Amino acid sequence: MDYDVVIIGCGVVGAACAYELAKHQLRLCVLEASNDVANGTTKANSAIVHAGYDPLPGTKMARLNVAGTAMMGELCRKLDVPYRNNGSLVLSLSEQDDGILRTLYAQGQANGVPGLALLNREQTLAMEPNLSPDLRGALFAPSAGIVNPWELCLALAETAVRNGAELRLSAPVTAIRRTEGGFCISTPQGELTARYVVNCAGVSSDRIAAMAGDRSFRIQPTKGEYFLLDKSEGSRVERVIFQCPSQLGKGVLVTPTVHGNLLVGPNAAACDETDTANTAAGLDFVRASAQRSVPGVNFRDNIRNFAGVRANSDRPDFILEESAAAPGLIHAAGIRSPGLSAAPAIGLEILELLRQAGLTLRRKDSFIDSRKRVRFHQLSDGEKNELIQADPRYGRVICRCETVTEGEIVACLHTPIPPVSVNGVKRRVGAGMGRCQGGFCGPRVQEIIARELGLDPTQVLMDWEGSWVLCGETKDVAP
């Protein structure tokens, strides 16, 4: 066998599994279809670390949400991932909502959510003065927070790689064949064998299961659309502001992001698994719904719209189990919201399922459980000066909106999982995340990628394979 365990998919769930497995003496490989990690649902969601009152008591979703949220602060501290424990409020805007809040409170108590409190109108407005005049009260959850979801995924995957896991990008699994004592997995890069396979393929997890002869569940992709507003709107609210959930999900929220922007969304609409297009109808719905809870949001300060696709399934809970049809195949499938919050605990759950399936787990003597990166704009003047003296590239600001330096971009291009695209750089250091959305810094980032990776400028991608920024001949133009 080439590997003890192969993980399929490197979103936050696959990365969390890789992080936990890399603590053990195993031959471990992660196969990711995209040319970067965190390029699926993990990069397009609300980025909320949910407290855990939404899932029904007794479900895996409830247990792993509360456990994952409890792990998040320490994990993000160790791996240098932006995270803020700012708490959340679910608003009551009607008599019917009052009843829903009481149900959520009771569910939260049953799920073990710490510190939940039902607040009246005055208590809520004292915390958040910009809420709706229709406000009646709220459910306060102090353990909720916000996180950078793609950096969490990247940090987990980088730590796994630094500790010996192999990551193959642009390696979509196309077939899985059962063999004596394991599996043979095909990708366009070739075949490899493994004793155990962990299916973390998000919206494609039913197709991965079917490749191994398991048709026990179906994914029903559901799209959610967003507005991302400029930092000028970032302090409109301090906490995550939810409306009462309905059958369609947790409803439209208004929240600050860890970068200081304001995020508004999502709606919920059935879609194709690759459909991340924004629609006028979807965005109109989101805007109107958000104004019911925070009427003053200034949508003229919108800088970006995006959509993410939920891996809803035909089962009411996360699918975390060994396949009955293909023993040795472990599913981490149908991981819809609160999958980001639960991911650290899902990693541990998968470890336990692998152990129950017969995998011997021996801890490594040493495991590098830390990560650090320079965030120039957060340094003191003294620290900035020191850095520039040591490396003048930190004195050249490439992204003016977010104050990202050439030094940071070059450093990210030489990490264990280097980006291969302009958006890959954006996800790692924030260049292009600001008000101009890369209008000014995009071409400079492209030049730096080409120079550092020894590429011709025409080979530099915007994001996915084939998304070249330039085409045709490039010529040196005299100044």
Ligand SMILES: Cc1cc2nc3c(=O)[nH]c(=O)nc-3n(C[C@H](O)[C@H](O)[C@H](O)COP(=O)(O)OP(=O)(O)OC[C@H]3O[C@@H](n4cnc5c(N)ncnc54)[C@H](O)[C@@H]3O)c2cc1C
């Ligand atoms: C609109 C929306 C809002 C959400 N909000 C929140 C929130 O606020 N808080 C929260 O906790 N959760 C939230 N979620 C849920 C959360 O985003 C997901 O649960 C989580 O990102 C799922 O991670 P994943 O790794 O399972 O999936 P993904 O991130 O999609 O990763 C799956 C990976 O598998 C790869 N893959 C697919 N097929 C193959 C193949 N054949 N071979 C190799 N690789 C393959 C894909 O390329 C992808 O990278 C939200 C989701 C959506 C859509």
